[in-house]
Amino acid sequence: MKTFIKKTLAATVAALALSGAAQAQDALKIGLVAPIKTIGGEEFQRGADLAAEMINEAGGVGGSPIELIAYDDGYEPAQAVSAGRRLFSEDGVKLIVGGYNSAVAVALLQVVQQNQGVMIAAPAIHPDITKYERGFRTNFTLAQNVLALRQFVDAVDPEARIAIIAENGDYGRLVSGLLEKEFGDQVVESDLYEIMAQTDFSSIATRIKEQNPTLVAGVWGATEQGAAMMRAIREAGIDATLFPMPGNLTPQLIGLASDTMEGAYSADIWDASLQNDANVAFVEAFKAKFGETPGKLSFLGYEAVDLMAHAVTVAGSADDTDAIAAALRDGEFETPRGTLDFVDNQATANGNRLVEVVNVNGTIQAR
Amino acid sequence: MQWKIRMLLAQQIVNGLSIGLNYALIALGLTLVFGVLHVINFGHGQVVMIGALAALYAAELLNLPYVLTLPVAAAAAGLLGVVLHLAAVRPVVRRRDGHQDVLLTTFAAGLLIHEAVLASRGPAPARFDGIPGVLHVGPLMLTNQRLFIIIVAGLTLLALLYLIRMTRFGNELRALAENEFAARAVGIDTGKVILVTFAMSAAIGGLGGALLAPLSAFSPNIGQGALMTAFVIVVAAGLGSVWGTVAFAALYGILESVLSLTFDQGMASATVSGLMLLILIARPNGLFGKA
Numbered sequence: 001m002k003t004f005i006k007k008t009l010a011a012t013v014a015a016l017a018l019s020g021a022a023q024a025q026d027a028l029k030i031g032l033v034a035p036i037k038t039i040g041g042e043e044f045q046r047g048a049d050l051a052a053e054m055i056n057e058a059g060g061v062g063g064s065p066i067e068l069i070a071y072d073d074g075y076e077p078a079q080a081v082s083a084g085r086r087l088f089s090e091d092g093v094k095l096i097v098g099g100y101n102s103a104v105a106v107a108l109l110q111v112v113q114q115n116q117g118v119m120i121a122a123p124a125i126h127p128d129i130t131k132y133e134r135g136f137r138t139n140f141t142l143a144q145n146v147l148a149l150r151q152f153v154d155a156v157d158p159e160a161r162i163a164i165i166a167e168n169g170d171y172g173r174l175v176s177g178l179l180e181k182e183f184g185d186q187v188v189e190s191d192l193y194e195i196m197a198q199t200d201f202s203s204i205a206t207r208i209k210e211q212n213p214t215l216v217a218g219v220w221g222a223t224e225q226g227a228a229m230m231r232a233i234r235e236a237g238i239d240a241t242l243f244p245m246p247g248n249l250t251p252q253l254i255g256l257a258s259d260t261m262e263g264a265y266s267a268d269i270w271d272a273s274l275q276n277d278a279n280v281a282f283v284e285a286f287k288a289k290f291g292e293t294p295g296k297l298s299f300l301g302y303e304a305v306d307l308m309a310h311a312v313t314v315a316g317s318a319d320d321t322d323a324i325a326a327a328l329r330d331g332e333f334e335t336p337r338g339t340l341d342f343v344d345n346q347a348t349a350n351g352n353r354l355v356e357v358v359n360v361n362g363t364i365q366a367r
Numbered sequence: 368m369q370w371k372i373r374m375l376l377a378q379q380i381v382n383g384l385s386i387g388l389n390y391a392l393i394a395l396g397l398t399l400v401f402g403v404l405h406v407i408n409f410g411h412g413q414v415v416m417i418g419a420l421a422a423l424y425a426a427e428l429l430n431l432p433y434v435l436t437l438p439v440a441a442a443a444a445g446l447l448g449v450v451l452h453l454a455a456v457r458p459v460v461r462r463r464d465g466h467q468d469v470l471l472t473t474f475a476a477g478l479l480i481h482e483a484v485l486a487s488r489g490p491a492p493a494r495f496d497g498i499p500g501v502l503h504v505g506p507l508m509l510t511n512q513r514l515f516i517i518i519v520a521g522l523t524l525l526a527l528l529y530l531i532r533m534t535r536f537g538n539e540l541r542a543l544a545e546n547e548f549a550a551r552a553v554g555i556d557t558g559k560v561i562l563v564t565f566a567m568s569a570a571i572g573g574l575g576g577a578l579l580a581p582l583s584a585f586s587p588n589i590g591q592g593a594l595m596t597a598f599v600i601v602v603a604a605g606l607g608s609v610w611g612t613v614a615f616a617a618l619y620g621i622l623e624s625v626l627s628l629t630f631d632q633g634m635a636s637a638t639v640s641g642l643m644l645l646i647l648i649a650r651p652n653g654l655f656g657k658a
Contacts, residue, residue, distance in 0.1 A: 039491045168633045192631045197592045199583045202382040202513075203627040203635075210375065224492035228583035235501060235510050256494045256584045 027067035028060070028318050030308055031087035032301075033080050033098035033108055036072045039223055039252060040297050041100055044123065045070060047294060047301030048097060050286055051309070061309045064318070068305070069093060073100070077107030084111035094118065094321050095312070097304035099137075100297075101221075102126030102170060109135045118325050120307060122300040123247075125171065130345035134321070136328055138303060138340075138347040140246055140269050146178045148246050148267035149217055152354060153183070156241075156265075157215060161188045163208045163240070165229055166219035168192040175219045175245060188213055193229070196222055201232035208233065213240045220248060227256035234260045241265060249355065250295035267354045270299050270337040274353075279336035303335045374506045379624040385513035386582070387620020388520035391613045392575030394597035394604075395527070396568035402544045402607040403564045406460060406469040410451050410477030411572055412594025418444035418573020419580040419589055420484065423495050433497050437519070437577050444573020445566040451476055452565040477590075484587045497581025516578045523571060524613055531609070540564060544607065603643040605656020615654060 032048050035041035052066040060066065069091050071083035080098075087093040088111065096112060099105030099121025109132045112119040120136045121129045127142070129135045140148075153160050164179050164187060166172030172192060180187050188211040191204045208216065216233055220226040230242055230253075242264035244253065249266035272283050272293050282302055286294040294302070308324075310333055315323035332341045340347050393415055400408050421443030422436035431439070455476040459468040497512035531537040539560050542550040551557050580589060596619075604615035619639060626635035646654050 037485050037490050039489075042490050168631075192633055194633055194636060196588060197595070197636075198632060199579060199589070199592060200382070200386040201583075202386070203379055203624045204632060206375065206378050206382065207628060224584045224586045227492075227494075237501075237508065252491065256492060258494065 026064050028064045028309070028312060029067050029069060029091060029093045029095070030305060031084075031091065031093040031096040031098075032068050032070040033073050033083045033087070033096060033104075034070070034100045034301075035075045036070055037074070040123075040221065041072070043250075043252070043295055043297035044098075044100060044301040046290060047286070047298035047303075048305045049301075050282075050289060050298075051302040051305035053289075054281075054285055055306070055309050061312050061318070062316075066305065066309060073098070073104050073108075075101055075104060077104050080104040080108040081111055084108045084115075088115040088117065094319070095308050095324065096120075097122060097301070097308060099124040099129065102129070105129055105135075116321055118308075118311075118321050118328070120304040120328075122304040123297060125174075133345070134325055136307075136325075136342060136345045136347070138300060138307070141346065142174065142178060144269070145175055145246050146182050149179065149243060150182060152243065152265060152267060153186075153215070155354075160186055160215045161211065161213045162186050163189040163191075163211060163213035163216045164219070165191050165193065165204060165208070165216065167195045167221055167225070169195050169221070171221060172219045179217060193225070196225070198225065199228065201229045202236065204229070205232040205236035205238065209236045209238050213238070215241045215243055217243045217245055218248060219245045223248075223250060223252050224256060227253050227260075230257045230260050230264075247296050250297070251293045252295055263356070265354065265356050268296060269353070270296060271353055271355050272299075273355075274336065274338070276334075276336070276338055278334050282336045299336060303337070306335060307333055307340075375628065376625065378507055379628055380621050381507060381509055382513070383621035383624030384617055385509070385516050385620070386624070387617040388613075389516050389575055389579050389582075390593075390596055390600055390620055391616035392520055392523060392578065393572050393593050394600040394612050394616050395609065396572035396575075397597050398601045398604070398607055398609060398612045399564055399568040399571075401601070402609070403540060403561055404456070404460065405607075406456065406466050407473075407598075408451070408456070408565075408568075409470055409474040409594070410455065410480065411473075411569075411597070412590030413477040413480040414444050414447050414451070414569045414590070415572045415576035415579075415593045416484065416587060416590030417447050417480065417576070418569075419495070419576035419585050420587075421573065422577035423493055423580065423585045426495070433581070437574055440573045440577035441570040442573075444576070445570035447480070447573075448565045448567075448569020449562060451569070452562055456565070481587060481590070488587070490587055492584040492586040495580045495585045497578075512578075512581050519574070519578060523574065527571075527609070536560070536563065599640070599643060601653075603646050603653055605650075605653025608653065608655040611653065611655025 034044050036045050048068060052068050056065040073080035073083055094117045096117060096119040100123050102124040105121040105124040106128055109119055112134050113132055118134050120138060122138045125139055125142060129137045162183055164176045166176040176190055180190055189208050218226055218229060226248055244266045246268045254261045283294060311324045311327040312318050314327035314331055329342050332339060396411050418440040422440035425431045425436040425439040455472040456469055459465050459472055498515045500511040502509045502511060502514055539555045542555055543557050543560050547557055600616045600619055601612055604611040623635050623639050626638050
């Protein structure tokens with residue numbers, strides 16, 4: 001009896017191992033490297049997971065299911081490099097999505113180049129990313145970012161007195177510097193705050209109030225700090241129009257800052273209310289799975305995996321990374337933002353769409 | 368114009384006082400433990416976070432009004448303080464180099480708590496409403512939450528003063544802080560005093576977390592920043608000095624707030640840190656520490 005049980009167990013283990021090996025061989029492996037223990041990284045991963053799930057339900061890529069292998073980069077370039085090496089050497093991955101933060105994306109791209117892989121660095125905005133022939137970028141460009149506020153000011157408040165509040169990092173400094181250059185004397189106050197370390201924004205709000213602005217533009221990476229800042233602005237009695245810069249006006253921000261955000265504006269390359277088929281399918285599936293409207297980072301994660309899957313289909317092989325990169329570079333794709341193609345590895349977008357928060361339930365509508 | 372500058376200054380002092388007293392509650396936990404055991408509890412930041420999380424859950428799941436979530440926060444954090452002491456401090460502190468080992472064991476325990484919270488509820492921050500409304504006094508304004516922080520911090524400090532100066536436990540605690548061997552020799556149950564001090568420190572830290580969260584939002588990372596600020600305050604004030612910690616925390620908050628009128632926030636923080644460096648050079652035991 002004991003021998004029978006042993007043999008049965010051994011056979012089961014062997015069968016499981018074989019089926020696992022077969023599945024691993026069949027799967028199209030895509031690496032995901034992002035700060036997945038932060039809210040932004042988690043949002044990005046949710047979108048990527050959903051795309052993989054939807055593609056797999058529809059039969060996979062050429063019959064192969066997508067297997068996402070995720071690693072945390074903790075916002076640290078060194079951690080991202082280590083994750084990249086592991087993906088290539090241990091996990092047998094050649095395609096990566098990620099690039100939540102520019103410094104991390106550039107570091108990871110070195111590993112991608114050395115290993116002849118392909119990477120879509122979706123959220124990162126640094127222009128150097130597209131200097132790598134195997135690095136692709138899908139978020140807005142810095143010029144689009146500044147243009148978003150320019151279009152709003154010209155249309156709504158040409159004489160605006162602008163206060164800028166930005167996180168004290170590469171991204172915040174870069175964007176606030178460009179805004180100061182673009183708007184010159186119209187910028188009446190420009191402040192930086194400490195990323196993650198700062199919880200109290202009353203002092204900055206007091207400074208801003210003194211300048212009597214009509215518009216407050218915010219640039220942040222951490223949603224909780226953005227929400228605290230927006231609340232502090234209102235608590236200080238400042239009734240200026242709030243304009244979170246592209247990518248910052250998310251359902252999570254509205255959930256945290258609540259009625260403070262009513263009437264706030266922003267603009268971006270994508271928003272959840274777009275009515276094309278691809279976006280409707282994405283938004284509905286996201287709501288069904290997670291019970292909430294997707295934010296920009298979820299869209300970027302979703303789009304990156306979807307683009308990679310399409311490129312593999314066009315290339316006709318998951319191993320020929322030259323062909324996959326060429327497919328991205330030369331192709332035209334229907335994604336939730338509309339029609340997209342790459343010019344010099346940078347995704348072109350449809351231009352900015354102005355959006356307004358119409359109520360505290362988190363409804364963001366295109367204007 | 369002079370009047371306007373004076374009002375602006377007064378506004379920043381009020382802003383700074385409220386956040387400074389909140390820092391004080393968090394920093395007190397570190398300094399009380401150092402006073403009796405001469406160790407730094409690097410898990411204290413996560414105790415602060417658990418206090419805020421317990422208050423958030425009490426509000427969301429039990430529908431308790433914000434004020435009643437504060438005792439829940441203190442109780443949960445106090446309990447965690449006891450666990451931290453039993454699991455990460457008591458087993459190692461009596462060893463040779465045990466005081467250095469405690470830095471690592473409490474840090475590791477804090478990391479475990481942080482990862483456990485991340486794994487169970489994810490990294491997403493949560494909105495946590497405190498006391499609503501804004502108080503206007505002439506041109507000055509203060510949100511009711513900030514006013515509440517000042518009141519609760521003040522009452523907590525008075526209670527602590529009473530406990531340390533007027534009760535038997537306070538006498539035992541002071542005797543232990545002075546000389547553990549002598550305290551044991553006169554029959555004080557030092558183990559019990561240390562355990563209660565850990566629980567009390569954690570409870571005050573948890574209360575600090577529950578007061579801090581409504582100023583921004585609850586985030587699993589709320590304790591990390593708080594620990595760094597609290598650590599800087601207790602070192603510059605003088606490790607183990609309770610009243611020095613409170614005074615310096617208030618000064619820290621006010622100074623940072625007032626300096627931000629002229630500098631950006633990063634430069635204001637850097638200037639305060641520079642001042643602390645000068646303090647430590649001039650007075651190695653801190654501003655209020657014993658020479």
